[in-house]
Amino acid sequence: MDDGIAIDFGEDGLVPAVAQDAETGDVLMLAYVSPEAFERTRETGRAHYYSRSRDELWEKGTTSGHIQNVEEVRVDCDADTLLYLVDQEGGACHTGYRSCFYRTVEGETVGERVFDPEAVYESGD
């Protein structure tokens, strides 16, 4: 297909994107994607998202170096959710864990910490 599947960005212009480790299958994070973030991801092969709190386009890893090289982008049946299959440098989570889903809902830590966030982020947040 020439242009591929048309993504339904809905009323707010954003779709959720799940980032999954292409090698291990671990779900790393969920973030939101604008049309511009989607285009930049496809153009560069690196994961871009849209920060709802900061209201801006965001390339994963520009501060931390923990970039995501996107090996494949999948789309769901309704074309309103994306799945990024990624090669994750370092850790996906700003807390230092490999995955943002490092806790069970009961509060048990099940994830692996792979970096010290205070050493990576100057501001510590």
Next chain:
Amino acid sequence: MDDGIAIDFGEDGLVPAVAQDAETGDVLMLAYVSPEAFERTRETGRAHYYSRSRDELWEKGTTSGHIQNVEEVRVDCDADTLLYLVDQEGGACHTGYRSCFYRTVEGETVGERVFDPEAVYESGD
């Protein structure tokens, strides 16, 4: 912990939940969860969601029989996204595929079809 992690359901009272096959690691679907859907999931061990289009609580598989037994619920760093690790009966997708993410964004079908939706859903939709 007694009550576990407090989920941040935000302004609209919903959080996205990613359903992942607990055995294969495949990402099966993304849907939304209300506080009531979350409670029902934890009480019954079967995945419940909230349908934004139908505006109602929804138990996965009540029509199709393709239920999701939830083995574990994880929560992300911001406590505003859930990960359901599930044992999926049949297929997660109403189109008959095992996963809703059965296509690349270029339009190539990469998923496995596991049932005939016309035979499963009386109305065919």
